[in-house]
Amino acid sequence: MKKLLFVLVAFLFVLGACGNDSSSESEAEGAETTEQKEESKANEDSQSGESTNADEDKDSSISVDKNLTNVKVTLPKSFLEMQQTDFEQVKAEAEAAGVKEVVDNGDGTITYKMSKKQHKEMMQEMEKQMKRSIEDIKTSGDFPSIKDIEANSSFSKITMKVDQEAYENSFDGFATMGVGMTGMFFQVFDGANPDDYNVTIEVVNADTGEVFDTIHYPEAFEQMEMMQ
DSSP, rough: OOHHHHHHHHHHHHHHHHHHHHHHHHHHHHHHHHHHHHHHHHHHHHHHHHHHHHHHHOOSSEEEESSEEEEEEEEEEEHHHTTTTOHHHHHHHHHTTTSSSSESSSSEEEEEEEHHHHHHHHHHHHHHHHHHHHHHHHHSSSTTTTTEEEEEETEEEEEEOOOOOHHSSSSGGGHHHHHHHHHHHHHHHHHHTTTOOOEEEEETTTTTEEEEEEEEETTTHHHHHHHH
C-alpha cells in the first residue's frame, strides 16, 4: 500500500500548483465580499451543520464536503505519518499554497478547506497528472507489454491493451495498481462517496480485442490485504 503515499504527495503538489497559478488573482477579486458571505453562511449553519459534518468526517477517513462557497477535503492523518511528515509542516505548506484552513480533527483525520475555485483547479491539475501518468506507463519502456491505455472522464473505467503473452510472463500487471489507486482517489477528491467509488480495469489482448482479465478496485486491494 505504499503507493498511497503518491496520492498525498500529488495532492499537496496540486495544491501548490493551483496556489502559484492563481492565488494573487483570486485574492484580488472580491476577497472582502467572499469573506462576508462565508461568515454569514457559517453563522447560519453553525448549529445545524457542525455536528452533522463532524459525524460524517468520523464515519469515513476520506471525504469531500462541498457547499456554496467552500470545499472541505478530509484525509487520514496516517498519510502524514507514513510520509514521515508532521502536521505543522503540511499545514504551513498548504496554507502557503492558498488553502484557507488545515485542521487536525483529533480523530485521526485532517481537513483541508479551500474555495470552490481552487478545488476546481485542483481537479483539473489532478486530471492532467493522471493523463500524464498513463502516458508515462505507455511510453517509458518500464512496462513493454502495455501498448495502450484508455480511460473515461472519471477514471472509473480503464482499458489496458497489451501483448497478452508478454504481459502474463512479466510483472507489468503491477501497473494496474498505480492506475487503480490514483483513479480511486481522483473520484474521492471529486466528491464521490468513499463507499461508492470504484475503478474497473479491463486488460485486453491488443491483437484480438478479447478481454482476458478484469480487475476491480478497491476489491483487489482488500483481497491482497486478506492474503497477507
